[in-house]
Amino acid sequence: MNLSVRSRSCIGMGSDDIKEGGKGLVKDITIRIDDKEISAPSGSTILEVAKANGFYIPTLCHLDGLTDIGACRMCVVSVGGKIVTSCTTKITEGMEVITNSDRLAELRRLNLELIFAERNHVCSMCVSNNHCELQDLACDLGMQHVEVPYAYPRLSIDATHPKFIVDHNRCILCGRCVRVCAEVEGAHVWGIAGRGRETLVITELGIDWGDAETCTDCGKCVEVCPTGAIVEKGKAAAEMEKHPQLVTTLKERREND
Amino acid sequence: MKREILIDPVTRIEGHAKITIYLDDAGEVNDAHFHVTELRGFEKFCEGRTLWEMPALTARICGICPVSHILASAKTGDAILAVRIPKAAELLRRLMNTAQFVQSHALSFFYLSAPDFLLGWDSDPAQRNVIGLIGANPSLARKGIRLRSFGQQIIERLGGKKIHPAWAVPGGVNSSLSKEDVDFIKANLPEALDTIRGTLDLFKSSFADEQTRGMLSDFPSLFMGLVSPDGTWEHYEGNIRIVDSQGSIVVDQFDPAHYPEIVQEASEGWSYLKFPHYAPLGYPEGMYRVGPLGRVNVCDRFGTPLADAELEEFRAGSQERSGRVFDYHYTRLIEILASLERMERLINDERIRSPRIRAEAGINELEGVGIHEAPRGTLFHHYKVDSDGVIQWVNLIVSTGQNNLAMNRSIKEIAQQHIHGGKFDEGILNRIEGGIRAFDPCLSCSVHAVGQMPLLVELQTPDGETVGRLIRD
Numbered sequence: 001m002n003l004s005v006r007s008r009s010c011i012g013m014g015s016d017d018i019k020e021g022g023k024g025l026v027k028d029i030t031i032r033i034d035d036k037e038i039s040a041p042s043g044s045t046i047l048e049v050a051k052a053n054g055f056y057i058p059t060l061c062h063l064d065g066l067t068d069i070g071a072c073r074m075c076v077v078s079v080g081g082k083i084v085t086s087c088t089t090k091i092t093e094g095m096e097v098i099t100n101s102d103r104l105a106e107l108r109r110l111n112l113e114l115i116f117a118e119r120n121h122v123c124s125m126c127v128s129n130n131h132c133e134l135q136d137l138a139c140d141l142g143m144q145h146v147e148v149p150y151a152y153p154r155l156s157i158d159a160t161h162p163k164f165i166v167d168h169n170r171c172i173l174c175g176r177c178v179r180v181c182a183e184v185e186g187a188h189v190w191g192i193a194g195r196g197r198e199t200l201v202i203t204e205l206g207i208d209w210g211d212a213e214t215c216t217d218c219g220k221c222v223e224v225c226p227t228g229a230i231v232e233k234g235k236a237a238a239e240m241e242k243h244p245q246l247v248t249t250l251k252e253r254r255e256n257d
Numbered sequence: 258m259k260r261e262i263l264i265d266p267v268t269r270i271e272g273h274a275k276i277t278i279y280l281d282d283a284g285e286v287n288d289a290h291f292h293v294t295e296l297r298g299f300e301k302f303c304e305g306r307t308l309w310e311m312p313a314l315t316a317r318i319c320g321i322c323p324v325s326h327i328l329a330s331a332k333t334g335d336a337i338l339a340v341r342i343p344k345a346a347e348l349l350r351r352l353m354n355t356a357q358f359v360q361s362h363a364l365s366f367f368y369l370s371a372p373d374f375l376l377g378w379d380s381d382p383a384q385r386n387v388i389g390l391i392g393a394n395p396s397l398a399r400k401g402i403r404l405r406s407f408g409q410q411i412i413e414r415l416g417g418k419k420i421h422p423a424w425a426v427p428g429g430v431n432s433s434l435s436k437e438d439v440d441f442i443k444a445n446l447p448e449a450l451d452t453i454r455g456t457l458d459l460f461k462s463s464f465a466d467e468q469t470r471g472m473l474s475d476f477p478s479l480f481m482g483l484v485s486p487d488g489t490w491e492h493y494e495g496n497i498r499i500v501d502s503q504g505s506i507v508v509d510q511f512d513p514a515h516y517p518e519i520v521q522e523a524s525e526g527w528s529y530l531k532f533p534h535y536a537p538l539g540y541p542e543g544m545y546r547v548g549p550l551g552r553v554n555v556c557d558r559f560g561t562p563l564a565d566a567e568l569e570e571f572r573a574g575s576q577e578r579s580g581r582v583f584d585y586h587y588t589r590l591i592e593i594l595a596s597l598e599r600m601e602r603l604i605n606d607e608r609i610r611s612p613r614i615r616a617e618a619g620i621n622e623l624e625g626v627g628i629h630e631a632p633r634g635t636l637f638h639h640y641k642v643d644s645d646g647v648i649q650w651v652n653l654i655v656s657t658g659q660n661n662l663a664m665n666r667s668i669k670e671i672a673q674q675h676i677h678g679g680k681f682d683e684g685i686l687n688r689i690e691g692g693i694r695a696f697d698p699c700l701s702c703s704v705h706a707v708g709q710m711p712l713l714v715e716l717q718t719p720d721g722e723t724v725g726r727l728i729r730d
Binding site for chain 1: 314421
């Protein structure tokens with residue numbers, strides 16, 4: 001049994017099929033990933049099982065400790081020929097999963113290109129340059145060109161908060177800020193408004209962040225934001241280094257209390 | 258019939274430009290225009306970004322002198338944060354600027370202009386470049402390349418990379434100097450000094466005669482540059498001084514933050530490059546020159562022994578200031594020497610190794626001006642921000658713009674000297690380009706092509722009919 005799978009106790013799993021706290025028995029079921037037979041607790045997601053068994057699936061919106069929502073679509077896998085997001089799809093008995101194929105690689109790269117094309121991601125002057133999950137993923141997936149036309153939307157910066165800045169040009173709408181603020185900090189400052197290409201992360205009901213009285217200034221949204229969208233004020237190019245694993249650790253410690 | 262000669266593109270400069278020479282009915286030169294044909298739009302698209310991004314953002318104006326924009330931008334940031342940066346940060350910024358002077362001036366002299374002097378103005382254009390120079394004088398070419406590399410390596414050691422090192426930030430710099438860096442500079446300084454002293458000797462013995470020095474035009478103008486409070490040559494701080502060709506001081510110890518009182522900008526429909534001029538004299542009478550010749554003409558001294566000896570020889574006891582465009586090359590070499598001497602002093606200053614290199618502060622002023630000397634001349638950054646630090650307005654006055662009036666004057670004089678009866682050849686056109694090249698213009702540069710860009714010369718009637726054509730490729 002892999003420790004990293006067990007650590008996700010929020011969805012109910014235990015080493016000896018017995019979950020403390022009276023949640024009852026959790027059965028191990030068997031699935032096949034890339035022709036390898038694997039047993040894992042029922043209730044696990046494909047992504048959890050794959051990661052725990054050493055399979056690489058690219059992710060962006062996923063962060064250990066936060067509820068998965070399948071926002072970025074980078075973690076797509078093939079289940080019986082159907083494309084699904086592995087972070088939100090739970091395993092079922094006899095499931096056959098393919099994590100990597102030419103088609104999946106093409107879909108992921110195209111998806112990544114669309115993410116880049118949707119906003120204004122200019123790495124060279126970005127505060128998160130060299131410390132950016134989006135940039136890292138582009139390198140990992142070998143994205144050398146963006147073949148879809150850039151949208152170049154005219155988007156604003158909200159620098160009204162005394163300590164932090166949100167730059168919508170660099171937001172990929174992963175929703176980590178929304179989830180960490182609700183699930184870990186409990187402040188519910190962040191939300192998502194608008195539809196389609198007009199979608200934006202907002203503070204409270206769309207007021208300036210500096211006016212949001214519910215914000216505790218904790219900075220967790222900064223630490224989990226995968227790009228240079230939510231950053232500390234005063235950072236120059238390439239100076240912003242984030243530590244999203246702090247939130248994972250925090251969540252684990254709370255659950256273990 | 259009126260005709261035009263078009264040099265398009267101008268080669269061995271940084272950026273894209275063309276020259277049009279207007280001939281009258283008798284084939285004599287009536288006028289000449291230096292057109293900068295690219296538009297970048299930085300002043301506009303910086304609006305809405307944050308103050309802290311500006312050094313990295315404006316650095317992208319240029320791949321040859323990103324350091325200049327980074328330093329001017331960081332200084333503007335200092336003004337808006339209203340901080341006095343730590344001494345170590347100032348010394349480190351000065352060190353990077355001296356390295357920038359060395360690499361940029363070495364590029365201009367050895368790579369872009371020396372082929373004209375050493376291979377001949379009329380030599381084969383296919384060989385008249387740094388590759389040809391390597392073939393003709395491998396020792397000098399190697400030394401020049403190593404000198405530029407020395408400057409570049411110091412920039413890389415300080416800022417993490419040779420090009421666009423966004424290392425200077427509002428409030429200071431973001432990393433210090435290691436002992437290995439100091440040792441590297443100390444170990445390589447003697448060779449660099451040796452190279453520049455040898456090059457100056459070669460230059461003076463081969464090209465310092467009156468005829469050569471006058472060949473790229475000679476005319477009076479104002480000269481501008483920064484000087485320290487006691488009138489010493491300055492490249493990072495100090496105040497503005499303007500002198501005229503007689504050597505009389507027109508403006509002295511002028512606070513750069515009030516530059517709009519003395520510098521105004523005009524524009525013409527035939528170029529994207531603006532025409533800054535000395536405001537009290539108006540446009541175009543307020544022509545002034547910046548850069549190596551400007552700085553050397555305004556200062557009382559360099560403050561370092563070797564450069565001061567060269568200054569004395571350059572001035573030759575005259576109170577008058579040189580208006581020769583060719584002397585840009587001469588003064589550029591003297592400035593490399595001065596920069597290396599300054600560099601030596603900086604690394605021997607214990608304070609440069611202090612770990613306190615950055616002052617932290619919020620937005621304390623809504624407007625700031627940052628000025629220093631870029632290799633090509635005085636560089637002005639001027640920003641307005643809102644109370645959150647978001648840029649509302651930007652004005653950049655770059656060195657090449659300030660030399661715009663003088664560059665146009667220069668090409669007109671050279672063309673009038675050489676083109677008669679509508680006759681010209683490639684060598685004459687190269688001299689006209691050479692007049693531009695002496696200023697080492699950086700046209701918000703994107704590329705430079707080591708003499709491999711084609712040169713297209715067209716003779717045109719006013720209604721656009723091409724009556725003659727010369728192509729160099």
